[in-house]
Amino acid sequence: MITKKVSKKDIRKLLGTWNQECNVIVPSRVDGVVGMAAWDNQDISFLDWYRNTVIPPKSCFLPKSEVMMSFKKNENGYNLEVPTNEHWQVIFGVRPCDARANAIIDHVFAVTYDDYYYISKRRNTLLVGLSCTNPYDSCFCTSSNIDPTESEYVDLMFTDIGDDFVIEDFTGGGKALLNMSNTLKKVTKADIDKIKEVKAASVSKIKKTVDTENADRKLGSLFNDTDYWERISAKCISCGICTFLCPTCFCFDINDEMIRKQGARYRGWDSCSFRSYTRMPMENPREEKWRRVRQRVCHKFEFFPMNLGINACVGCGRCIRSCPVNWDITQVIAGLPAEAGIKSGK
Amino acid sequence: MIITQIKQRRKELDRDKNVYVPHMVLVDKIIEETPTVRTIHFHFKDPELNKEFTFEAGQFAELSIFGVGEATFCISSSPTRNDHWECGINRVGLVTAALHRLGVGAEIGFRGPYGNHFPLDIMAGKNLVFVGGGIGLAPLRSLIWNVLDNRDKYDKIAIIYGARSPGDLCFKYDLDTWEADQSLNTIITVDKGDAMWKGREGFVSEALRDAAPSSRNAVAVVCGPPVMIRSTFPVLEQLGFMPDQVITTLEKRMKCGIGKCGRCNIGNLYVCRDGPVFSYAQIKGFISDEY
Ligand code: SF4
Ligand code: SF4
Ligand code: FES
Numbered sequence: 001m002i003t004k005k006v007s008k009k010d011i012r013k014l015l016g017t018w019n020q021e022c023n024v025i026v027p028s029r030v031d032g033v034v035g036m037a038a039w040d041n042q043d044i045s046f047l048d049w050y051r052n053t054v055i056p057p058k059s060c061f062l063p064k065s066e067v068m069m070s071f072k073k074n075e076n077g078y079n080l081e082v083p084t085n086e087h088w089q090v091i092f093g094v095r096p097c098d099a100r101a102n103a104i105i106d107h108v109f110a111v112t113y114d115d116y117y118y119i120s121k122r123r124n125t126l127l128v129g130l131s132c133t134n135p136y137d138s139c140f141c142t143s144s145n146i147d148p149t150e151s152e153y154v155d156l157m158f159t160d161i162g163d164d165f166v167i168e169d170f171t172g173g174g175k176a177l178l179n180m181s182n183t184l185k186k187v188t189k190a191d192i193d194k195i196k197e198v199k200a201a202s203v204s205k206i207k208k209t210v211d212t213e214n215a216d217r218k219l220g221s222l223f224n225d226t227d228y229w230e231r232i233s234a235k236c237i238s239c240g241i242c243t244f245l246c247p248t249c250f251c252f253d254i255n256d257e258m259i260r261k262q263g264a265r266y267r268g269w270d271s272c273s274f275r276s277y278t279r280m281p282m283e284n285p286r287e288e289k290w291r292r293v294r295q296r297v298c299h300k301f302e303f304f305p306m307n308l309g310i311n312a313c314v315g316c317g318r319c320i321r322s323c324p325v326n327w328d329i330t331q332v333i334a335g336l337p338a339e340a341g342i343k344s345g346k
Numbered sequence: 347m348i349i350t351q352i353k354q355r356r357k358e359l360d361r362d363k364n365v366y367v368p369h370m371v372l373v374d375k376i377i378e379e380t381p382t383v384r385t386i387h388f389h390f391k392d393p394e395l396n397k398e399f400t401f402e403a404g405q406f407a408e409l410s411i412f413g414v415g416e417a418t419f420c421i422s423s424s425p426t427r428n429d430h431w432e433c434g435i436n437r438v439g440l441v442t443a444a445l446h447r448l449g450v451g452a453e454i455g456f457r458g459p460y461g462n463h464f465p466l467d468i469m470a471g472k473n474l475v476f477v478g479g480g481i482g483l484a485p486l487r488s489l490i491w492n493v494l495d496n497r498d499k500y501d502k503i504a505i506i507y508g509a510r511s512p513g514d515l516c517f518k519y520d521l522d523t524w525e526a527d528q529s530l531n532t533i534i535t536v537d538k539g540d541a542m543w544k545g546r547e548g549f550v551s552e553a554l555r556d557a558a559p560s561s562r563n564a565v566a567v568v569c570g571p572p573v574m575i576r577s578t579f580p581v582l583e584q585l586g587f588m589p590d591q592v593i594t595t596l597e598k599r600m601k602c603g604i605g606k607c608g609r610c611n612i613g614n615l616y617v618c619r620d621g622p623v624f625s626y627a628q629i630k631g632f633i634s635d636e637y
């Protein structure tokens with residue numbers, strides 16, 4: 001529901017109020033790379049330069065690497081210690097594509113077994129969405145049925161209408177955040193008209209589109225076409241960047257370190273682009289590059305629809321922007337032969 | 347749509363529910379099966395768990411050596427014998443090498459049991475054909491002992507097992523018992539014998555073809571290296587086994603064991619969560635040949 005707005009010059013005050021109760025996370029440049037990181041309680045310049053992060057907000061729940069447990073050996077055996085995640089965090093500036101992506105991987109980490117490390121961070125998080133008014137050329141969220149100014153997967157949604165942000169609240173957590181602040185103003189009839197204008201303009205700024213209709217069926221019938229996949233994967237150098245930066249990629253590795261009698265078990269991002277990912281002592285089911293590329297494309301557009309009824313590509317465009325060899329997933333989807341899905345009769 | 351169900355999911359959690367934290371187990375006994383395979387017997391350090399822990403034949407666990415890492419093993423003892431548990435360990439990598447350096451009394455991590463299990467309900471009242479190769483006897487042995495401990499529930503039983511050489515035969519003490527059991531038709535074969543070997547030579551698939559067990563009212567369970575499995579399926583088909591009468595376990599590289607880390611998929615299925623036990627009918631329906 002739209003009830004409140006906040007003036008841009010009061011954003012620092014608003015975030016400051018939240019920062020007293022929870023950790024406020026904002027778009028930040030860390031070592032030259034834009035990701036979500038703790039706010040310094042001061043700088044709000046990101047409001048001017050922020051378009052979307054390079055590292056997706058999944059890193060707040062599934063960090064690049066994290067300690068799962070530490071262990072110490074003593075005379076009675078091993079003593080295990082698990083880090084706790086008690087603090088609350090508010091992530092400010094989540095884009096609608098990434099909010100949907102979070103909802104998708106929420107499911108992965110909660111189905112059958114709860115993943116303690118992911119869920120303990122996720123459930124203590126409130127998401128504040130920010131409408132896109134300046135999308136990249138490579139963004140194609142509308143092709144995944146995402147409106148760049150709307151999200152059902154955030155607690156609050158901010159939309160820039162000039163001097164103010166109009167705020168929509170969706171959850172009890174979102175309302176609680178609003179109630180903490182005294183810098184908010186009431187929205188007027190004029191604001192409501194303005195927001196409609198802004199929304200329409202934002203949607204029209206997304207120029208890149210790809211027809212994802214029946215992509216799962218088309219991929220299904222091309223699945224065993226080795227020539228096709230060899231051609232598609234030819235220029236990929238298996239660097240894994242596209243998967244690390246994808247907001248719906250969730251694969252991880254688990255490894256131990258130990259020095260003398262103390263050590264830790266870590267987990268960190270892994271990627272289906274790597275040979276080692278599936279390698280077994282005697283054989284490797286995805287030794288060939290075309291199989292690994294096929295895995296990535298089909299996981300997003302075929303396996304996810306089979307299991308969850310939804311494409312796992314949200315159209316954020318990160319994999320297109322960051323690929324060193326300009327591999328473009330939309331070209332693959334667009335290039336699927338139209339008759340492919342029909343032939344299979346699935 | 348499912349996406350509305352997953353929206354804003356917040357769950358109650360406490361530290362006890364962290365499935366990644368292993369239970370501590372203590373090694374009771376070590377049996378050197380072959381130069382590269384050993385069986386470790388273990389029990390839980392927590393006396394309550396020793397009483398409560400249950401599993402089904404075919405399920406697996408993640409064993410860990412702290413500081414080295416985790417690796418995946420099927421539980422090779424039978425669920426009918428819950429006084430201790432066993433895993434067969436083939437030395438092929440870092441963790442398995444560390445497990446081979448262990449002595450009795452060592453403390454290691456255990457999480458599980460994970461995965462699905464052999465369909466004992468379907469097997470009841472049927473003739474059973476167990477086909478195993480090498481270390482593949484580990485999951486099969488759990489099932490065989492489970493069946494033998496309820497012998498009257500099943501009809502005729504054939505066990506066909508082989509390894510590369512006599513020195514590579516695992517669980518020889520079990521093989522001796524089964525060969526001596528008149529209610530079983532046990533056939534042991536090696537690809538190539540040595541000077542001492544008086545038994546059968548040849549591949550498992552050939553031994554199966556010669557034994558020619560009837561497919562009528564039968565279920566075949568096949569466990570072994572992929573080459574053996576691939577050569578066994580056609581023989582079973584020739585013998586008249588329908589794809590849903592043939593059951594196997596698949597092996598993939600695993601890390602989490604619970605459908606999170608992503609690497610063990612075959613198409614839309616995760617071997618750790620949807621398997622490791624599959625029927626040949628299911629395998630034939632897989633999207634992908636990546637197994
Ligand atoms: S970023 Fe590009 S080159 Fe690297 S793995 Fe992905 S598609 Fe291949
Ligand atoms: S596949 Fe590429 S465009 Fe799609 S969600 Fe992942 S990073 Fe974004
Ligand atoms: S082992 Fe991690 S998903 Fe199967």
